[in-house]
Amino acid sequence: MTEQEIFEKVKAVIADKLSVEPEKITLEARFIEDLGADSLDTVELIMGLEDEFGLEISDEDAEKIRTVKDAVAYIQSKLG
């Protein structure tokens, strides 16, 4: 999967879980500050990404995923 493909899928998960307009979901966007996520939203988001990409994301790793870019990079590294 290319970075762009991952980004598109990540975008769809974010739009669904955080109920935000896809246009707002840029690579630089921060989940909490820019996209209005609260602590439970971020848990649901991580779960959504786990389901979408068939991954398990540990709590420790999840803590470090703060922007859309972080999520895309993390998933890309995991998918190899």
Added chain:
Amino acid sequence: MTGGQALGILALGAYAPQRVMRNEEFEAYLDTSDEWIVTRTGIRERRIAAEDEYTSDLAFKAVEDLLKRHPGALEGVDGVIVATNTPDALFPDTAALVQARFGIQGFAYDLLAGCPGWLYALAQAHAMVAAGLARKVLVVGAEALSKILDWNDRATAVLFGDAGGAAVVGRVREGFGFRSFVLGADGTGAKELYHACVAPRLPDGTSMRNRLHMNGREVFKFAVRVMNTATLEAIEKAGLTPEDIKVFVPHQANLRIIDAARERLGLPWERVVVNVDRYGNTSTASIPLALKEAVDAGRIQEGDHVLLVSFGAGLTWAAAVLTWGGA
């Protein structure tokens, strides 16, 4: 279920203490707010037992309510199971106190399996009647959780409330009653939700306090996943599809967990029973209390397929499908 003998719920009752505690009361002494609590949990208020009111008292009141609604419902009851995580004592069992109070002839024991305890107890009652060990079984879920909370922990103190619920399980007409049960546990999650009793630690060395402790994040993830898998399994075992479910009564712990389960089942809100806003999480009392409210509101009609599901400390889960009525 199998065996040609239809078994279901013959009578139902519930009780919640008079004292209402609103979110605003927490604002006075904790770093939290009504808005924060409502957004993350859907809870606006909960009921708190009086100083001298314990689980047995809530169980008595729930059974009294059941008797008021269904006079004579205890005739033919051969045993009592009380599902609770907050028994009055380690022993005697709270069920024995209920047995004595209502003069029931038969067995009495408590069942501890986290919040799904009442569903576990329904399954046991069902199995006992099916096996000829009892004609009817009184199944109570009662909790005085306010007695074991850490009132200074803003992450957990706001989540729970006190209540009791009771049902009589026995024979119903063919075509009604329980269609499936799903029970499960994953003890590798024991450390996520606990309250010490005799031992100060878990086998893995995790030290436990004498106050309720919960890793909210982990329990949230577990709950969302297991609500989905357990409900689908129960629906399939019942020979039904999600569209057949007329009324969904999920464990009332958190509105967002309920919403996630509802969404994954594809059910509209009109079919989902919610009272977490007014009672918080009352653990084993949660489902009978919500069930009674739904019956009283006319939301459950004879012949409706009803889906019940719960999750909790253990970690444990349970789900059941029953066709309402037939008493």
